[in-house]
Amino acid sequence: AELAQRTRLRTEELNGIAQAIAILSSPEAAKTFANASTTLLQVSAGALDGTEDESREKAYQKMRSLATRYGSVAIARIASQVRAGSAGHFDEVIAQVDKMIELLRKEEQEDIEQRDWCQGKEGKNKNDMADLNYDIDKATKTVDRLKTEAADLQTKLGAIEGDINATQASMTQLIQLRSQEHADFVQAVKDxxxxxxxxxxxxxxxxxxxxxxxxxxxxxxxQAIGAVKPRPDTPFESGAYGGRKGESVGIIAILKMVRDDYEKEIQTGRAADGEAQASFERDRQAMQDTLDA
Structure with a gap:
């Protein structure tokens, strides 16, 4: 917007200068300036010729209008020289106008170059912005994907934690059962x-x-269990006293059988406890492997 404003003002300024030059270069102005020397000599004695004054004043007013419009000190200086006016001065005015036009053209070219640079920069910025938007969109999609994966992993982690807790609970229960089982075995052996x-x-x-x-x-x-009980001995019969051997032998034999049964029970219990311990070790190791996996 600023560049467009500058370009418009400069174009109008150049048009105004061109109009001023047209005024100064008109046949009437040429005739007037041709008689400028004579006129200047007559200024002290009387007023300027009406035609000369009109042309000079018209050029002055146009230049002053341009100076006021564009805030140009250079144009104001030229306007003053036009009003002061002699032929020699007019040549100087024309030269200054040419220089000013050249300067304006140079500034115009610089503005064009600046415009082209800005447009190129703007195009590059648009491309950079497009690339940036693409990167942002890509990053956003990546973030969304990672969020989804994180949610899935969190769900899996929750399931794994549940399995770990269940396995640990099973191990605790297994240890408790084995401890109680072994304690029962130890107590049975003692009994x-x-x-x-x-x-x-x-x-x-x-x-x-x-x-x-x-x-x-x-x-x-x-023989002790199946034998017929003998007739009790009496003190009146002959022979030495042998005691109640038959009954005693049967009781002792029964007690020994019961004792042997206890011995066998202990041996059987030891074997069973050994197998139970081996099974416990296998199960506990399997659970530990599950936890370590």
Missing amino acids: DSDAMSILNQAIATLSKFYTANGISLALSQS
């Missing part, structure tokens, strides 16, 4: 061992009498 100790004490107590008195306890378990 069986205590029972075996009691049975051994009972067997030893029952066997003590016969061992101390040299009475054989070599009767088998089947």
